Amino acid sequence: MRQRAAALIQSEGRVLLHRVVGDAFWALPGGGIDAGETAAQALVRELQEELGQPMEPGALACVVENFFTYAGTAYHEIGLYLHATPLPGSLLLSRPGPYAGVEGSRALEFAWFGPHELEGIDVRPAFLAAHLRHWLVHGRAEVAHIIHRDPGF
Known part of the structure; x- marks a missing residue:
């Protein structure tokens, strides 16, 4: 089982996504939570390592149990998705x-990506694009626990 912290970073009605160059899909930025590290600490570390940008972690947006296959390997990932704000x-x-x-x-x-741009791209996990559009248009919601299985898993 893998634990991941992901950042829900919003600015001017848009959300920040990332992808590995060559992949067809986008996801929230973040990464694995190391032993002894909180999700917030992992988020700050990952954004600093990947993008060189300081981040202020915020409230928990949702907990995601994600079952998927990537590069031929099956994963069960527990994702802690936190709101985050870039520092001045x-x-x-x-x-x-x-x-x-x-x-x-x-x-x-x-x-x-703005709400309408999210409709035309592949965002993973698959449920995420609709949730991001909702958050961008209606603001923060109560913390959700989401279980997502890719088809065929």
Whole structure:
């Protein structure tokens, strides 16, 4: 079982997503939670490592049990999705993007998406695009516990 912290970063009615260059799908930025680390600490660390940007973690948005296959490996991931805010002076607030990042030896691409743009892209987990559109249009909701299984899992 894998534990992941993901950042729900909103600015000017848009949400920040990322993908590994070469992948067809987008996801919320974040990464694995290391032993002894809180989800908030993992989020701050991952965004600093991947994008070089300081982040202020916020309230929990949802808990996601995600069952999926990636690159031929089956995963059961527990995701803690937290609201997050770039700190003043952040590149994310001063430039429109897209932004280049890294994760180990893999290149990452970060970009902002508005509610209508989310309808035309592949966002993973699959339920996420609809939830992001709702959050962008209606604001924060109560914390949700979501169980998502990719088809065929």
